[in-house]
Amino acid sequence: MIKVTGLHKKYSGLEAVAGISFEVDQGEIVGFLGPNGAGKSSTMRMLTGYLPPSAGEIQIAGLDVLNHSLEVRKKVGYMAENVPLYTDMYVGQFLRYRAALKGVKSKDIKQRVDDSLEKCGLADMRMKMIGNLSRGYRQRVGLADALVHDPDLLILDEPTAGLDPNQIRSVRDLIKELGEKHTILLSTHILPEVEMVCDRAIIINRGRIEASDTLENLSRKVQSGSLNIEIKASAQNATEKLKQLDVLSSVRLKSDKDGWVMLECLSKPGSDPREAVDNLIKTQNWPLREFHHNQARLEDVFVELTQE
Amino acid sequence: MTSAFFIQLRRELGAIYNSPMAYVIFFFFTFIAGSIFYNNLQFLEMGARISVMQMFFLGVWFWMCLLIMIPLLTMRLFSEEYKTGTIELLLTAPVSDWDIVLSKFFSAFLFYLTLWAPTVVYLLVFQWVTGGEIPVKIPNTLLCYLLVVLVGAFFVSVGLFASSLTRNQALAAFTTFALLLGLFFLGLLGLNMEESKFTAFMEYISCYQHMRNYLEGIFDSRPVIFYLSGTLLFLALTQRLMAVKKLKS
Numbered sequence: 001m002i003k004v005t006g007l008h009k010k011y012s013g014l015e016a017v018a019g020i021s022f023e024v025d026q027g028e029i030v031g032f033l034g035p036n037g038a039g040k041s042s043t044m045r046m047l048t049g050y051l052p053p054s055a056g057e058i059q060i061a062g063l064d065v066l067n068h069s070l071e072v073r074k075k076v077g078y079m080a081e082n083v084p085l086y087t088d089m090y091v092g093q094f095l096r097y098r099a100a101l102k103g104v105k106s107k108d109i110k111q112r113v114d115d116s117l118e119k120c121g122l123a124d125m126r127m128k129m130i131g132n133l134s135r136g137y138r139q140r141v142g143l144a145d146a147l148v149h150d151p152d153l154l155i156l157d158e159p160t161a162g163l164d165p166n167q168i169r170s171v172r173d174l175i176k177e178l179g180e181k182h183t184i185l186l187s188t189h190i191l192p193e194v195e196m197v198c199d200r201a202i203i204i205n206r207g208r209i210e211a212s213d214t215l216e217n218l219s220r221k222v223q224s225g226s227l228n229i230e231i232k233a234s235a236q237n238a239t240e241k242l243k244q245l246d247v248l249s250s251v252r253l254k255s256d257k258d259g260w261v262m263l264e265c266l267s268k269p270g271s272d273p274r275e276a277v278d279n280l281i282k283t284q285n286w287p288l289r290e291f292h293h294n295q296a297r298l299e300d301v302f303v304e305l306t307q308e
Numbered sequence: 309m310t311s312a313f314f315i316q317l318r319r320e321l322g323a324i325y326n327s328p329m330a331y332v333i334f335f336f337f338t339f340i341a342g343s344i345f346y347n348n349l350q351f352l353e354m355g356a357r358i359s360v361m362q363m364f365f366l367g368v369w370f371w372m373c374l375l376i377m378i379p380l381l382t383m384r385l386f387s388e389e390y391k392t393g394t395i396e397l398l399l400t401a402p403v404s405d406w407d408i409v410l411s412k413f414f415s416a417f418l419f420y421l422t423l424w425a426p427t428v429v430y431l432l433v434f435q436w437v438t439g440g441e442i443p444v445k446i447p448n449t450l451l452c453y454l455l456v457v458l459v460g461a462f463f464v465s466v467g468l469f470a471s472s473l474t475r476n477q478a479l480a481a482f483t484t485f486a487l488l489l490g491l492f493f494l495g496l497l498g499l500n501m502e503e504s505k506f507t508a509f510m511e512y513i514s515c516y517q518h519m520r521n522y523l524e525g526i527f528d529s530r531p532v533i534f535y536l537s538g539t540l541l542f543l544a545l546t547q548r549l550m551a552v553k554k555l556k557s
Contacts, residue, residue, distance in 0.1 A: 048400045052554060073402040080400070084393035086319075088326045100315045101401050145397075 001026045001153055001183045002047065007056035009042045009207075016042045018207035019056070026152075029179040031194035032187040034204040035306050040187040041081050043204070044157050047185070048078045061152060074103055077146035077182075081157040083138050087131030091122060091141055094130060095148050102149035116144040119174060136167040143171070147178070154178065156186040160193060172197055191299045203305050210305040218301045227265040227273055228254075230290035231281060235261045241280060247273040260289070313407040316398075320385075320415030327384070330419065333377055337423045344369050345430045349437060360434060361445075365452055365519050374463065375492060379484035381419060382467025383477045385412045386546075390475035399554070409547045413468050420460045424453070451522035458535035459515050463488055465542035472546045472553075492516070 002024040009017040017039040024030050034040050045051040047058060049069045058065040060072045086094060095113045104112050117123050120140040125133070130141060139162065146154055159175065160168045175197050178184060188194060194201050195215060202212040211218055231238060235256045242251045247267055254262040267273040274293055281288055324330050348363040364370060389395040398408055431444055463484075470483040495514025498507035511517050518531040 045396075050396055050400050050554070070402045070404065073400060076400070078400045080393070080396045082393060084396055086323070086394055086397075087392075088323060097315065097319050098397075098401070101312060101319075101403060103312075103402055 001028075001061060002185065003057075003059040004043075004047075005057045007043065007046060007058065008054045009039070009046060009051065010054045016207055017046070017053075020204065020207070020209045021056075022202055022209060022212055024183060024185055026183055027179075028200060029175070029184045029186070029198045031198035031201040032185060032204065033189065033191070033194055033201050033302060034187075035189060038204045038306070039207040040204060041157055044078075044155050044185070044187060045080075047155055048076055049073055050078075074149065075152050077149065077151035077154045079142045079146040079154075079156045079159060081161070083142035085130050085138060085141055085145075087129070089130055090126065091128050091130060091133075092117070092126030094141065095126075095144055098145050099148045104149050112148055112150065116147040119147065119177075120144040121170065135162045136164060139163060139167070139171070143174070152183060154182050154184045154186075156184065158188055159186055160188065160190065168193075191302055203302060205306040211301070225267050225272075226294045227267065227277055228262065228290065228292040228294070229265065229277065229281070229288065230260055230262045231286040231288050232259050233261060233284070233286045238263060238284075238286065241284065242277070245273070245276050245280065247271045247276045262290070310404070310407055312403045313411050316403060316407055316411035317414055320411050321418065323384075324415055324419050329380060329384070333380055334423060337373060337377055338426055340369060340373050341427055341430075345427075345433075349434075361448065361452065362523055365523060366516070371492065371516070374459070375485060375488050377423070378420070378460075378463040378467050378488065379470075379481040382416050382464055382471055382484060383481035384471070385416060385468055386472040387475050387477045387480045391477070405547050405550050409468070409543055409550070413465060413543060416464045416468065417461055420464060421457070424456060424460075445525065448523055448525040451525065451527060452519070455515075455519055455522050455531065458532060459518075462535040462538045462542075465539040465546075469542045469546045469549070472549050 002022075004023070005021045007017055007020050008015070020039075020043065032040050032044070042051065046053045047060065047065065049065045049072055052066065061075050063072050063075075065072050089097070092113065095116065096109055099109045099112050100106070117126060120143050122137070122140055122144055125137060125141075128137075130138065133141065139159070143156070143159060146156065156175070160171050163171060172193060175184060175186065179197070186197070198215070200212070200214050201218060203210045203218075235253055238261055239251050239253060242248060242263065242265055248265045249268045250266045252264045252266075254264050256262075265273060265277060278291075344364055344367060345360070348360045348367075351363060352360055386395075389398065431449065434442075435444060466487050467480075467484040470487065471477075471480040473483065474480050491513065492515060495510055495516055498510025498514065499517075501507050501510075512530065512534065518528070521528055522531075
């Protein structure tokens with residue numbers, strides 16, 4: 001559905017996107033992850049044809065974005081960052097206008113507008129002025145606008161930014177539901193979102209792709225899980241003994257109270273430290289009252305890949 | 309003209325008629341035009357030797373009104389879209405740059421024409437007040453209105469261009485005002501000079517001179533060409549500027 005090769009974008013000497021290539025297949029939901037300023041929005045804007053790339057090629061549904069700009073725009077539903085909207089229009093009026101502009105046949109407009117209002121939970125809002133809506137509702141209007149012409153591909157730039165937890169949940173559910181029919185590329189820096197919604201993540205940092213894989217494979221790559229234990233022992237002795245285990249990369253003292261010490265042990269990538277630590281505790285006869293293992297999460301992968 | 313153009317034109321007209329500025333402009337224009345007309349009628353009663361039409365279309369107030377009104381009318385066309393980011397909505401929808409430029413131009417131009425519509429009533433009032441004793445010269449009147457239409461198209465295209473230069477509406481309005489005022493006074497410069505190539509040029513670009521000729525019922529095709537080509541030039545510049553802005557943004 002999307003094929004990007006060697007994409008570059010320079011802003012007055014600064015390279016925002018430094019030669020990235022990736023593909024998104026029909027029907028996939030792909031998360032586009034990266035810290036602020038990584039080049040996510042620039043890339044998405046180039047995909048929609050809003051920004052011309054400095055170099056590289058973008059094909060959407062087999063069409064070149066620059067040469068077939070108008071046809072590509074018909075196939076893409078785009079929700080921009082910060083969701084710009086015409087504040088002087090009513091919700092229903094705005095969507096009817098957008099549907100017509102995007103080439104929906106006049107006999108289908110009512111149906112399409114009703115559908116997207118319904119999907120985005122805006123059915124009661126059609127007579128409201130957009131300028132008077134709260135941030136959450138504006139976000140939904142933006143989403144409804146992206147959907148209104150039933151595009152093959154949805155490109156959503158931070159669709160849950162600025163929403164409250166309930167709204168975030170409903171938008172996520174909506175995206176999941178939409179993923180059954182549409183191909184979706186969404187950007188975010190909220191990691192649980194990707195874990196909940198996406199099939200695959202592309203992690204981008206400083207204009208380069210750091211990783212692109214399914215979520216499982218990504219976490220497997222950097223298995224630096226952690227183990228929290230609380231034992232009755234002297235802090236110094238316990239730390240030293242644990243550090244000698246070669247499955248652990250570091251040991252940190254979290255608290256020391258009434259003889260109970262809480263320690264955080266970070267495992268080395270690709271190893272499971274549980275058995276070794278358990279053995280040590282048994283041989284040392286340390287009384288144990290907490291033993292908690294944290295799997296490496298996308299967050300760890302993200303931090304590892306994008307840290308300075 | 310594509311269907312996208314008409315859909316966008318409807319949207320642009322809606323934006324104009326939704327804004328308070330449109331009604332302020334409409335009110336003041338009608339008020340000022342009405343006042344000028346009323347004053348002129350009184351002059352006539354006092355036995356002035358020039359026609360009401362001359363007083364109206366060659367008076368300072370008429371031109372001031374145009375020069376101030378057009379910038380106010382055109383300032384938001386692009387500036388507002390750049391400021392609020394809604395330009396991204398437009399440029400990611402399947403609409404060509406030309407559709408956007410033309411729909412914005414025609415929305416402001418059509419509004420400008422509706423401002424003039426009530427002045428047709430003045431002609432009827434004039435007939436009624438004078439009891440038909442002084443016949444209205446139809447050809448002269450039509451020529452004057454033709455020039456009003458042409459000058460309007462040109463001025464609106466200049467305003468549209470200025471609006472696409474900046475996201476600041478006040479700056480866009482001031483730039484338009486400065487450009488139009490410059491053009492107007494440049495045209496007046498030649499009036500009291502000895503005839504030369506310079507004065508010929510001044511006369512060619514002077515809207516005031518054009519109006520004077522048309523008032524006397526002399527049709528000259530040069531102003532028509534001048535205003536139409538000027539309008540096209542500024543529309544093309546606006547379209548080019550949109551493309552350049554995309555590259556730089």
